[in-house]
Amino acid sequence: MTFDLLHTDPETQARAGKIQTDHGSIETPIFMPVGTQATVKAVHQRELREDINPDIILGNTYHLYLRPHTDILKKAGGIHKFMNWDRNILTDSGGYQVYSLANNRKITEEGVKFKSHIDGSMHWFTPETVMQIERDIGADIIMAFDECTPYPCDYGYAKDSMHMTHRWLDRCMNALKEMPYTYDYSQSFFPIIQGSTYKDLRKQSAEYIAGVNADGNAIGGLSVGEPAEEMYAMTEVVTAVLPHEKPRYLMGVGTPINILENIALGIDMFDCVMPTRNARNGMLFTAHGTINIKNKKWEDDFSAIDEANYTWVDTEYSKAYLKHLFKVNEFLGRQIATIHNLGFYLWLVREARKHILAGDFKSWKNMMVKQMDKRL
Amino acid sequence: MTFDLLHTDPETQARAGKIQTDHGSIETPIFMPVGTQATVKAVHQRELREDINPDIILGNTYHLYLRPHTDILKKAGGIHKFMNWDRNILTDSGGYQVYSLANNRKITEEGVKFKSHIDGSMHWFTPETVMQIERDIGADIIMAFDECTPYPCDYGYAKDSMHMTHRWLDRCMNALKEMPYTYDYSQSFFPIIQGSTYKDLRKQSAEYIAGVNADGNAIGGLSVGEPAEEMYAMTEVVTAVLPHEKPRYLMGVGTPINILENIALGIDMFDCVMPTRNARNGMLFTAHGTINIKNKKWEDDFSAIDEANYTWVDTEYSKAYLKHLFKVNEFLGRQIATIHNLGFYLWLVREARKHILAGDFKSWKNMMVKQMDKRL
Numbered sequence: 187m188t189f190d191l192l193h194t195d196p197e198t199q200a201r202a203g204k205i206q207t208d209h210g211s212i213e214t215p216i217f218m219p220v221g222t223q224a225t226v227k228a229v230h231q232r233e234l235r236e237d238i239n240p241d242i243i244l245g246n247t248y249h250l251y252l253r254p255h256t257d258i259l260k261k262a263g264g265i266h267k268f269m270n271w272d273r274n275i276l277t278d279s280g281g282y283q284v285y286s287l288a289n290n291r292k293i294t295e296e297g298v299k300f301k302s303h304i305d306g307s308m309h310w311f312t313p314e315t316v317m318q319i320e321r322d323i324g325a326d327i328i329m330a331f332d333e334c335t336p337y338p339c340d341y342g343y344a345k346d347s348m349h350m351t352h353r354w355l356d357r358c359m360n361a362l363k364e365m366p367y368t369y370d371y372s373q374s375f376f377p378i379i380q381g382s383t384y385k386d387l388r389k390q391s392a393e394y395i396a397g398v399n400a401d402g403n404a405i406g407g408l409s410v411g412e413p414a415e416e417m418y419a420m421t422e423v424v425t426a427v428l429p430h431e432k433p434r435y436l437m438g439v440g441t442p443i444n445i446l447e448n449i450a451l452g453i454d455m456f457d458c459v460m461p462t463r464n465a466r467n468g469m470l471f472t473a474h475g476t477i478n479i480k481n482k483k484w485e486d487d488f489s490a491i492d493e494a495n496y497t498w499v500d501t502e503y504s505k506a507y508l509k510h511l512f513k514v515n516e517f518l519g520r521q522i523a524t525i526h527n528l529g530f531y532l533w534l535v536r537e538a539r540k541h542i543l544a545g546d547f548k549s550w551k552n553m554m555v556k557q558m559d560k561r562l
Numbered sequence: 563m564t565f566d567l568l569h570t571d572p573e574t575q576a577r578a579g580k581i582q583t584d585h586g587s588i589e590t591p592i593f594m595p596v597g598t599q600a601t602v603k604a605v606h607q608r609e610l611r612e613d614i615n616p617d618i619i620l621g622n623t624y625h626l627y628l629r630p631h632t633d634i635l636k637k638a639g640g641i642h643k644f645m646n647w648d649r650n651i652l653t654d655s656g657g658y659q660v661y662s663l664a665n666n667r668k669i670t671e672e673g674v675k676f677k678s679h680i681d682g683s684m685h686w687f688t689p690e691t692v693m694q695i696e697r698d699i700g701a702d703i704i705m706a707f708d709e710c711t712p713y714p715c716d717y718g719y720a721k722d723s724m725h726m727t728h729r730w731l732d733r734c735m736n737a738l739k740e741m742p743y744t745y746d747y748s749q750s751f752f753p754i755i756q757g758s759t760y761k762d763l764r765k766q767s768a769e770y771i772a773g774v775n776a777d778g779n780a781i782g783g784l785s786v787g788e789p790a791e792e793m794y795a796m797t798e799v800v801t802a803v804l805p806h807e808k809p810r811y812l813m814g815v816g817t818p819i820n821i822l823e824n825i826a827l828g829i830d831m832f833d834c835v836m837p838t839r840n841a842r843n844g845m846l847f848t849a850h851g852t853i854n855i856k857n858k859k860w861e862d863d864f865s866a867i868d869e870a871n872y873t874w875v876d877t878e879y880s881k882a883y884l885k886h887l888f889k890v891n892e893f894l895g896r897q898i899a900t901i902h903n904l905g906f907y908l909w910l911v912r913e914a915r916k917h918i919l920a921g922d923f924k925s926w927k928n929m930m931v932k933q934m935d936k937r938l
């Protein structure tokens with residue numbers, strides 16, 4: 187992987203760059219649609235490619251490991267071939283999902299023992315096994331196996347957990363040294379900064395992570411319930427430490443406003459289930475605020491979903507028609523809302539990039555943040 | 563509406579024709595995808611238009627009357643504008659759905675009183691109210707309000723019901739005389755033959771229906787559980803009576819084999835939920851038989867869903883990938899299977915038309931019927 191930092195905004199820390207991998211280039215800042223089980227829910231690959239048009243999507247190791255499992259992915263020749271997506275893919279390490287299993291997992295220094303949410307079978311995730319799983323899934327960017335702490339988290343637990351994440355990082359890297367690529371293209375590895383909402387821990391973790399000199403660096407354990415101001419404060423602490431010449435990925439963030447504010451703080455990569463999950467609940471993001479399409483007020487509003495036409499669905503369908511589909515529980519409603527939201531998110535990061543390169547990012551960002559903070 | 567009968571097969575009764583309405587032409591034989599609630603479930607209008615490409619789709623009066631209701635459809639300027647589909651639409655009369663309500667409806671000479679399956683509210687469908695509802699929905703072809711008898715049905719009930727359907731037909735036609743079109747295009751009206759599985763009743767009903775000289779004629783009350791042989795026998799009885807110069811519509815039929823056999827008996831129009839409903843359960847129709855994609859055998863079959871590529875989904879996705887989507891209950895699986903099945907059904911009727919015009923329909927039909935009668 188190579189990363190070209192094309193421009194850094196002089197008024198903020200915002201950056202425009204370009205990542206190059208064996209599956210093509212990724213223009214940053216980028217938002218990565220979440221394709222948990224080798225599908226971005228309710229979206230055809232053709233729509234993803236031609237209409238939403240992201241350079242990279244995300245897959246979840248925990249889910250892909252359980253189903254279809256790596257044996258099928260290996261027979262298919264990797265996840266790109268399995269799902270017919272020939273652009274970039276990033277996989278998380280499964281850590282986040284495993285910790286969500288609450289009473290059905292046990293964390294030790296060795297790793298995590300957990301019970302499958304599907305059939306109750308027992309499995310072991312360790313830094314070593316997860317690296318092999320991520321090799322076999324075959325994403326272009328693979329994430330370190332870390333512990334993601336909850337919010338709030340007491341200082342002692344956050345500190346101990348962070349150090350274990352650092353030790354696990356060393357084990358991941360040692361394992362990868364002995365582990366050839368499963369397919370005929372290379373994979374980049376990103377370590378993850380933890381430290382909860384403690385500035386000193388975040389700084390310490392960022393220094394440790396920066397020290398391993400990986401292809402890119404990620405910030406985990408945020409967007410887990412903390413106020414946005416705390417999230418921004420943590421981002422600010424770590425971007426001050428992280429090297430400029432490597433891409434920075436803020437995991438699991440967030441709303442359109444969160445994304446713009448974090449771009450301003452020097453983040454290059456984002457992922458979040460919000461545009462897709464909220465779409466399935468009838469919530470649309472627009473440049474002028476959010477729409478709850480289930481609201482009765484849209485019942486006889488025959489105007490286009492969004493005149494901005496980020497993707498073709500925006501002018502193909504009216505608000506009244508989309509409201510009807512949600513009211514009668516027709517899945518087409520969820521399909522339309524998902525494409526709209528992803529189209530908007532991708533437009534937003536592309537537009538941010540344009541303004542960074544044009545030199546007026548700060549005023550554009552402030553205007554957008556104000557404008558998007560409404561309910562229509 | 564005009565109907566040009568272009569060719570009648572000399573070896574069978576199969577016909578190739580062309581219907582012309584204010585919303586364009588319909589090449590027959592045709593299969594009409596079912597769009598119950600102003601959406602063909604899980605299919606975008608763009609996919610319907612550009613990939614599946616039917617000249618006409620069907621809407622259900624019962625469902626559209628309840629939601630979004632005719633007040634919204636009228637404000638929208640009719641169903642075509644509401645759902646953004648500018649080709650032909652046909653609406654049934656709601657009769658079939660109302661009778662399915664079993665204990666929640668009461669049939670009298672006046673009409674049917676029923677309880678909404680949504681909120682339990684009481685409603686009246688009479689020949690007169692249904693004609694006004696169909697005017698206001700605004701389809702290009704509207705169906706008479708009839709009673710659809712169950713299978714099996716005793717002779718006495720079938721006979722009385724048939725005569726009531728005839729009296730209701732007269733009331734429909736008298737009502738329509740006084741009822742201007744709601745929108746700026748015309749509507750054609752099709753009466754419906756009943757008579758259960760009794761040849762004498764079917765013949766009598768066909769004579770009555772032919773006598774009203776409508777734009778087209780329909781056969782109802784079949785494909786309600788009777789053996790295919792009984793269905794074919796009834797079709798044969800009525801097509802012997804119906805005028806050649808009007809299109810013939812066999813309601814609610816059926817499997818690909820049912821469709822080819824009924825084309826051979828002189829039917830021009832079909833509709834059925836089978837390709838869409840079965841798709842959502844993981845059943846694919848192909849020219850070589852049916853596929854249950856949930857079967858474990860497809861788990862590592864990375865070949866295209868269907869090399870025939872009726873629509874782009876057939877070669878975009880593999881069987882193994884589609885099987886995975888069904889296994890993990892991802893809605894994209896249902897979207898893919900629906901497009902495949904509708905693409906196949908439309909290919910099948912277009913192909914039938916080609917063979918009718920080429921003069922080799924019978925041998926092609928016999929070959930296809932044999933070939934499709936398999937489980938892959």
Ligand SMILES: [Zn+2]
Pocket residue numbers: 348349350352353394
């Ligand atoms: Zn440490």
Ligand SMILES: [Zn+2]
Pocket residue numbers: 724725726728729770
């Ligand atoms: Zn009669």
